[in-house]
Amino acid sequence: MEEWVEQLQNSVNTLESLKSYINVTPEEEEAITTLNTKWGTTPYFVSLMDPDDPNCPIRMQVVPSLKEKENRYGIPNYLIWKENRDTDEVRPDSIARQYHDRIAFTVTDVCANYCRHCFRKELVVDRDLKLRMDVDEGIEWIREHEEIRDVLITGGDPFILSDDKIEYIIRKLREIDHLEMIRFGTRTPIVLPHRITEGLQKVLSPYHKIPIWINTQCNHAKEITDKTGKAVFDLLKCGVNVGNQAVLLKGINDDVESFRALHQKLLTVRIRPYYVFYCEPAPGMDHFRTPVEKGAELIRDAIRGHTTGLAQPMYVVATNIGKIPLIPDYYIMDKTDQEYTLKNYQGKLTKWPNIPE
Numbered sequence: 001m002e003e004w005v006e007q008l009q010n011s012v013n014t015l016e017s018l019k020s021y022i023n024v025t026p027e028e029e030e031a032i033t034t035l036n037t038k039w040g041t042t043p044y045f046v047s048l049m050d051p052d053d054p055n056c057p058i059r060m061q062v063v064p065s066l067k068e069k070e071n072r073y074g075i076p077n078y079l080i081w082k083e084n085r086d087t088d089e090v091r092p093d094s095i096a097r098q099y100h101d102r103i104a105f106t107v108t109d110v111c112a113n114y115c116r117h118c119f120r121k122e123l124v125v126d127r128d129l130k131l132r133m134d135v136d137e138g139i140e141w142i143r144e145h146e147e148i149r150d151v152l153i154t155g156g157d158p159f160i161l162s163d164d165k166i167e168y169i170i171r172k173l174r175e176i177d178h179l180e181m182i183r184f185g186t187r188t189p190i191v192l193p194h195r196i197t198e199g200l201q202k203v204l205s206p207y208h209k210i211p212i213w214i215n216t217q218c219n220h221a222k223e224i225t226d227k228t229g230k231a232v233f234d235l236l237k238c239g240v241n242v243g244n245q246a247v248l249l250k251g252i253n254d255d256v257e258s259f260r261a262l263h264q265k266l267l268t269v270r271i272r273p274y275y276v277f278y279c280e281p282a283p284g285m286d287h288f289r290t291p292v293e294k295g296a297e298l299i300r301d302a303i304r305g306h307t308t309g310l311a312q313p314m315y316v317v318a319t320n321i322g323k324i325p326l327i328p329d330y331y332i333m334d335k336t337d338q339e340y341t342l343k344n345y346q347g348k349l350t351k352w353p354n355i356p357e
């Protein structure tokens with residue numbers, strides 16, 4: 001049996017199995033035994049947890065918390081609102097649309113790791129929302145919509161599917177003339193790097209004019225190991241670039257040191273920081289959310305000028321009308337007809353000529 005399948009079959013998703021890795025606190029135990037929620041992760045990812053610290057950044061993302069019962073700010077039926085599922089346009093359940101030329105194509109609701117902060121938790125974690133994930137129906141819809149040039153294959157985690165199924169989806173999509181690119185959103189390079197097998201590399205690697213891009217999700221430097229580095233290198237050998245889409249999470253990466261360390265360490269394993277998302281208002285995740293400005297402040301205080309420019313992600317609030325980027329607002333301090341006054345990351349000021357149009 002392949003190691004990645006073994007990892008999934010031995011998923012750590014019971015109190016007993018979790019106790020064999022970490023010292024579960026009474027609060028964690030009560031959450032696990034009383035909350036009606038899907039949870040669990042791979043033996044690999046759980047082995048990266050601090051066994052004695054309930055505030056370990058990996059543990060907080062994986063182990064259910066009683067705080068999930070609090071819901072002051074979450075929007076009910078969040079995914080229906082966020083993914084514009086309640087509109088006049090008739091689409092298969094598998095197709096989520098916020099833009100004219102690109103869509104998200106949901107092909108599974110299964111994950112290797114059930115993130116406590118998942119914005120799709122109503123579908124993936126709580127399972128209150130049932131969607132029909134018919135791959136052929138989705139492909140047919142894409143074929144009929146010539147304005148679609150970019151398909152994001154998502155879930156759940158699409159790399160949980162078999163090599164054959166992934167190969168089928170890619171092949172069918174590449175038969176569609178108007179498609180220009182295929183993207184996968186998968187957390188496997190982080191939570192199950194064993195998934196990047198030779199078999200999967202064969203599926204991904206032949207040269208084709210329609211490229212494949214991958215975005216993964218890593219939220220703390222502690223999640224990155226030598227295995228991550230090898231998996232990403234193998235993906236790059238297939239011509240597949242890997243970007244990161246982190247989520248800004250209170251107590252996990254919302255301080256200058258953790259935020260900078262995360263983005264610096266991503267580059268050491270060849271993952272390009274792409275987005276940092278504000279933690280979305282799905283129900284039951286109030287405890288992970290910061291003020292909205294926080295991400296822009298962290299880019300100002302931890303990244304821009306403080307480290308290599310490649311380490312800089314774009315900070316966005318992902319809404320029902322698309323992603324809204326927020327950037328630090330301190331760069332232009334003053335403007336006259338003659339010149340601008342600009343400020344750098346150290347607070348130093350400089351002048352720059354104002355050129356009329």
Ligand code: SF4
Pocket residue numbers: 110111112113114115117118119120121124155156157187
């Ligand atoms: S891997 Fe993605 S879809 Fe799955 S639980 Fe985590 S955030 Fe949600």
